[in-house]
Amino acid sequence: MNPLKPFEISFSSLGQGLHTYYFDIDSSLFSHFDQKFEDAEFTCQLDFDKRSTLFDLHFTIEGKIKMDCDRCMESIYIPSAAENKVVVKFDEDERQEEDIIYLNPNDTSFNVGKLIYEFIMLSIPLRKVKDCESENFKDCNQKVLDYLDNQVIEAVEIEEKENPLASALKDINITFNKK
Ligand SMILES: [Zn+2]
Secondary structure (H helix, E strand, O other), X not given: OOOOHHHEEEOOOOOOEEEEEEEEEOHHHHHHOOOOOOOEEEEEEEEEEEOOOOEEEEEEEEEEEEEEOOOOOOEEEEEEEEEEEEEEEEOOOOEEEOOXXXXXXXXXXXXXXXXXXXXXXXXXXXXXXXXXXXXXXXXXXXXXXXXXXXXXXXXXXXHHHHOHHHXXXXXXXXXXXXX
């Protein structure tokens, strides 16, 4: 099945006013656009406001995507959420501008799959880490994180030994904090 099929909205038969759609998104949408993710689970609510000359689209997306953690390299679920608004207008010259999409006046349906894909991709944080400490289910590799923490402590200690000014500044800092 074409993974974009569930995202097709036939708007010609819709009455004017607000229509709400719900979509479930899995990794098949991403592989359609050549993005390989081990797993992805998102939900999207689309509030589709049909007006006489244009449509107001409001997307609310929430979910998680499985990727390698930047800190421990373990494959973990990165939570992600997005909220986007798009206006659909009609023009012979079909094009996409920032937040405005122009469809051909003869179109009767509109596929929102690519838009949802783009919104999710933009919502994925650049630094893929998770604050495991604050959650019950810790999926980071704790051994690797402990090892990295020790490395940081050692690096700080070495720097203090090699740089007397740094340790002197640290002492001054402590004195200030005491006051
Ligand atoms: Zn991690």
